[in-house]
Amino acid sequence: MTVQSQRTDSALDQPRTGQPSGADGWLAPVLVRRGVLTPDQADELGRSAAVGVWGGAVDRAWATNDQIVTAVAGAFRLPVADLAKADARTAELIPEKTARRHLVLPIHANDRTIRVATADPRDYDVEQNLRFVSGREVEFEIAAPAALTERLDELYRPERSIERLLSGLQPASVEAVEEAAPLSDRDPALDAPVSKLVDAMISDAVREGASDIHAEPVDGAVVVRYRNDGVLREVMQLPEAAGAALVRRVKVWAKLDITDPLRPHDGRASARVEGQVVDLRVSTMPIARRGEKVVIRILDRTMVRGSVDDLGLLPHEHDLLQRLIGFREGMVLVTGPTGSGKTTTLYGALNQLKTGKVNIVTVEDPVEYDIGGISQIQVSDAQGLTFAKALRSVLRQDPDIVLVGEIRDRETADTAVQAGFSGHFVLSTLHTNDAPSAIVRLRDMGIDAFKIAAVLKGVVAQRLIRRLCPACSKPVAVETLPAEARPAADWQTPVDVRQAVGCRACNGRGYRGRIAVMEIMPVDETVSRLIDAGALSEALGHAARKSGFRTLWESGMERVWSGVTSLDELTRVLGERVQDDGTTSTERAAAGAAGAATPAASPVRTPEPEPLAAKAAGDVTRVLIADDDPQMRRLIRSVLAREGFEVEEAADGLDALERVEQGGIDLVVLDFEMPRLDGLGVLEELRAQVRTAALPVIMLTGHTGDTEEKALDLGAQDYLTKPVQPRSLVARVKAVLKRAHS
Numbered sequence: 001m002t003v004q005s006q007r008t009d010s011a012l013d014q015p016r017t018g019q020p021s022g023a024d025g026w027l028a029p030v031l032v033r034r035g036v037l038t039p040d041q042a043d044e045l046g047r048s049a050a051v052g053v054w055g056g057a058v059d060r061a062w063a064t065n066d067q068i069v070t071a072v073a074g075a076f077r078l079p080v081a082d083l084a085k086a087d088a089r090t091a092e093l094i095p096e097k098t099a100r101r102h103l104v105l106p107i108h109a110n111d112r113t114i115r116v117a118t119a120d121p122r123d124y125d126v127e128q129n130l131r132f133v134s135g136r137e138v139e140f141e142i143a144a145p146a147a148l149t150e151r152l153d154e155l156y157r158p159e160r161s162i163e164r165l166l167s168g169l170q171p172a173s174v175e176a177v178e179e180a181a182p183l184s185d186r187d188p189a190l191d192a193p194v195s196k197l198v199d200a201m202i203s204d205a206v207r208e209g210a211s212d213i214h215a216e217p218v219d220g221a222v223v224v225r226y227r228n229d230g231v232l233r234e235v236m237q238l239p240e241a242a243g244a245a246l247v248r249r250v251k252v253w254a255k256l257d258i259t260d261p262l263r264p265h266d267g268r269a270s271a272r273v274e275g276q277v278v279d280l281r282v283s284t285m286p287i288a289r290r291g292e293k294v295v296i297r298i299l300d301r302t303m304v305r306g307s308v309d310d311l312g313l314l315p316h317e318h319d320l321l322q323r324l325i326g327f328r329e330g331m332v333l334v335t336g337p338t339g340s341g342k343t344t345t346l347y348g349a350l351n352q353l354k355t356g357k358v359n360i361v362t363v364e365d366p367v368e369y370d371i372g373g374i375s376q377i378q379v380s381d382a383q384g385l386t387f388a389k390a391l392r393s394v395l396r397q398d399p400d401i402v403l404v405g406e407i408r409d410r411e412t413a414d415t416a417v418q419a420g421f422s423g424h425f426v427l428s429t430l431h432t433n434d435a436p437s438a439i440v441r442l443r444d445m446g447i448d449a450f451k452i453a454a455v456l457k458g459v460v461a462q463r464l465i466r467r468l469c470p471a472c473s474k475p476v477a478v479e480t481l482p483a484e485a486r487p488a489a490d491w492q493t494p495v496d497v498r499q500a501v502g503c504r505a506c507n508g509r510g511y512r513g514r515i516a517v518m519e520i521m522p523v524d525e526t527v528s529r530l531i532d533a534g535a536l537s538e539a540l541g542h543a544a545r546k547s548g549f550r551t552l553w554e555s556g557m558e559r560v561w562s563g564v565t566s567l568d569e570l571t572r573v574l575g576e577r578v579q580d581d582g583t584t585s586t587e588r589a590a591a592g593a594a595g596a597a598t599p600a601a602s603p604v605r606t607p608e609p610e611p612l613a614a615k616a617a618g619d620v621t622r623v624l625i626a627d628d629d630p631q632m633r634r635l636i637r638s639v640l641a642r643e644g645f646e647v648e649e650a651a652d653g654l655d656a657l658e659r660v661e662q663g664g665i666d667l668v669v670l671d672f673e674m675p676r677l678d679g680l681g682v683l684e685e686l687r688a689q690v691r692t693a694a695l696p697v698i699m700l701t702g703h704t705g706d707t708e709e710k711a712l713d714l715g716a717q718d719y720l721t722k723p724v725q726p727r728s729l730v731a732r733v734k735a736v737l738k739r740a741h742s
Contacts, residue, residue: 026122027053027072034071036063054119054145065144072121073142081107081117081141083151084220088241090114093134096156102126105148105155112136117143117151154239194245197238198253202280204235205298206273208507212297215250217243217290218675228507229466229514230339247284247292254282261292266366281366288673299368307352311345312515314558320520320548324458325349325427328400331420333407335432335461337688341516342429343368345462346403349427350374353401361397363390364405379405387412395419404428410445417447420455433693434552435459435521436537436544443534453523453531462518463552465565465573466511472503473510473563487561496563515564517555517574522547552690575691620646621737622664626656626682627671627700632722636669639726640733653677657685660692667737669720672701672711680710687715696740698732700724 028042037045037057045056057063073080083105090106091099093114099105104126105117114136118126121140130138201224205213210226215238217223222238238246251258254267269280281297308321324332334342347369354360354373365379365387375397377390387404388411394402395415406429407413420426432438438459442452478486478497487495500510521544523531530543541549556570623645625636630651637647648665650656652674659665668686672679679699686692698718699711708719717736720729 024053024120026120027068030075031057031063031068031071034075036067036071058146065146069142069144072119076121076140076142078121079141081105081115081143083107083117083143083147086117086151086155087220088155091155093136094130095133096152098129098133099152099156102129103145103148103152104130105143105151106134107141109134109136113139115139115141117141117148119143119145119148154241194242195249197242198246198249202271202296202298203273205296206276206278209513210298212295215243215246215294215296216676217287217293219290222246222291223676228509229511230464231466231509243291247294250282250294250296251284254280256282256284262286268366279369281368306348308348309352311348313518314555316548316550317518317520317555320458320522321349321460321518324460324520324522325353327457328425329420329423330457331416331426331428331455332457333428333430333438333459335430335435335438335459336463337431338684339464340462340688341464341514342462345460345516346427346429347371350401350403358400359398360401360403361394361399362403362405363387363394364403388415391415391419395422395424399424401425401427406430407442407445410447413442413445413447417451417455421451432461433687433690434537434541435461435519435549436540439531439540440537449534450532453528456523456528456531458520458522460518460520461552462516463556463573464514465517465556465559466569467513467515468498468500468563468565468569469503469506469510469512471505471512472501473498474501475563478561481560481567485557485560485567487557491561493558493562495561497561498563499566500568511565511569515559517552517559517570519550519552519555521549573689575689620644621666622646622648623733624648624650624656624659624665624668626650626653626668626674626679628652628674629671632671632700632724636724636729639724639729643730643734645733653679653682656682660686660695665695667696667698667733667740669698669700669733670716672699680714683711683714683716694740696736698736 025046028037028045031037031053032039032042041057041060041062042053045053054068057068058065069080072078086105086107090109093109094104094106094116102123103119107115107117109115114130114134116130116138118140119142120126121142127138127140201213205226208226208228210228211230212227214225214227214232215222216225217240220240222240222243223234224236224238225232225234247261248258250256251265251267254269256265256267263286265282265284267282269282271278271280279299281299283295283297285293285295287293308318308325311318311321313321334345336342350360350362350371354371356373359375360373361375361377363377363379367376367378370376377385377394379385379387379390387406387408391402391404391412392415402416402419402424404412404416404426407416416426416428430438430441432441436459438461439452439456443449476497476499478495480499481497502508502510506512521527521541524544524547526543526546527540530540535543541551552574553570556565556574559565560567560570621644623640625633625647626649627633627636628651633649633651637649640647648659650659654676656668656670656674657677660668668682670679670682674682677685679701683697683699686695686697693715697716698720699708699716700720701722711719717739718732720732
């Protein structure tokens with residue numbers, strides 16, 4: 001049905017006497033009848049015809065664009081346009097000149113019809129013109145003029161949209177240094193507006209203290225987000241057409257292959273931003289059917305110039321760490337998920353150990369920061385230089401101290417242990433949830449327990465939590481904390497509990513900067529004997545308390561009580577858990593940090609992930625399906641619902657994390673490819689949080705190759721390839737739940 005056949009009210013076609021008679025004078029009576037404007041307001045708009053009814057009403061705050069769109073759509077019985085659905089292929093059916101002259105935007109087309117967004121659906125001549133140009137019947141939808149103009153720029157002239165974004169950013173002063181391509185070799189695309197936009201993004205991100213810039217293609221746009229203090233926030237959306245130019249610009253800067261968009265690439269560059277030199281680590285990844293995603297990591301060189309004294313540790317933590325790095329042989333491990341500050345801690349230790357009288361060599365992948373006075377080796381699997389091979393070569397260089405970036409496999413672990421036995425002091429990292437679990441991880445790699453007991457001097461587990469903004473945080477009564485999270489009655493240190501507010505200094509977030517919370521487990525003679533005897537992690541943690549061991553929760557709660565962070569932030573990072581003895585993590589923190597005695601029959605345990613408790617009879621098992629394909633979600637829902645499961649849905653990775661955060665989910669069926677955050681990203685976030693570290697996950701994908709290996713390595717319990725067979729799905733879900741409850 002065309003618009004012409006829908007017009008039933010002749011009053012909509014002609015302006016009333018005494019009403020505005022400008023280009024959109026017809027709009028005034030519509031808005032009056034719909035109750036959006038009063039007659040007096042309509043008369044006043046008529047006297048300022050230069051602005052127009054629509055623009056005047058919005059400028060005077062008498063109505064919003066959404067209110068006017070809804071009123072016009074209702075009057076003409078037309079749908080409201082979703083401009084995000086417009087794409088470049090449909091735009092090709094209507095020339096830019098025609099679209100701009102009539103202020104219309106093609107939304108969708110098939111062989112017979114074309115849906116067009118407009119702010120004025122009355123003009124039959126426009127309808128006839130569009131029908132002739134496109135060769136299709138025209139169906140109108142309603143949108144605001146300003147939104148139409150902006151979307152027209154994005155589709156037909158994306159450079160105009162980028163110029164508009166640039167006008168909202170502060171002038172950028174970004175110069176490539178050293179690693180970047182020389183001017184004579186740069187691609188002509190660097191002179192386009194997107195080149196200026198990338199420079200402005202980097203400058204803006206550095207100015208705001210962001211650690212990463214994410215540019216990810218989504219449906220109809222490219223979303224740009226900054227990671228500030230560990231939390232991503234969206235800062236802008238670019239036209240879809242600008243995505244390829246943005247990737248090209250970044251790749252040229254980082255000396256990556258711009259002709260190969262089908263494989264991941266990693267590179268590096270350095271830039272001088274307003275006189276400050278920053279290192280950039282660039283990673284690109286192909287996203288199915290959408291282009292490439294770019295992540296730029298911003299590395300501040302000042303972060304690696306400090307020592308242990310600059311880490312902001314509590315006094316007893318500082319003393320324990322100083323004791324560990326005081327050894328001259330053996331091995332010390334730092335554990336935690338990606339992004340937990342392990343590198344900063346290790347580099348702080350190296351800076352303190354770098355006296356000029358010892359030979360320090362590192363084996364890293366990648367070498368993130370260049371440190372003077374230290375020999376740093378870059379691992380390259382493509383060239384056959386693995387951690388284990390590089391470490392064996394390093395040991396021939398007569399090192400005193402060796403830093404191994406990560407122990408990933410048995411070969412590397414064996415070599416590191418032998419180095420510790422042969423008079424070298426070895427520092428390295430592992431991916432475990434807490435300190436005692438590092439011993440279990442080494443056993444799983446095949447290292448003999450007696451070797452671990454003999455070489456290991458201590459383990460440090462850490463997380464990064466956000467600091468409260470000192471400019472706006474406000475004190476609150478300690479009684480606002482849950483009873484189990486308050487300090488014990490004999491707590492000696494003054495208590496200053498505070499909460500986040502938000503101000504200009506912290507951009508309204510309430511937090512500014514991050515600090516590490518640590519649990520440091522020295523391996524003394526008692527703990528060493530338990531390791532040799534094959535003791536479990538909870539027994540190791542309990543025994544280490546005699547040497548000063550405190551859990552992550554206890555470390556965090558002391559910072560809550562001192563006003564450094566909030567309980568909400570601590571819970572966000574560590575989660576809230578209930579132990580077998582019925583106490584929560586905060587209850588244990590309050591007792592442990594205050595030095596309260598723990599009954600022998602109910603030992604204090606480290607916060608390692610626990611298997612899900614078995615469901616009581618009659619309880620419903622909740623399964624979360626995270627997939628951007630609604631048809632796939634419906635299929636899995638119907639299959640699992642028939643088996644008695646309660647099923648919930650999430651359309652992308654961030655929605656899935658938000659739903660898991662609310663609690664009550666027993667298992668997640670996770671698609672590999674999703675917008676905003678893919679399945680591997682969701683899995684990594686779940687495993688990084690103590691509360692969700694043991695949540696069962698089944699990965700679902702149509703991909704082949706190394707996807708299964710990556711998923712299982714990150715902690716997925718099972719893996720299913722599409723198309724999904726219902727019987728196999730049900731069997732695997734039940735098997736995973738059975739293992740989790742056993």
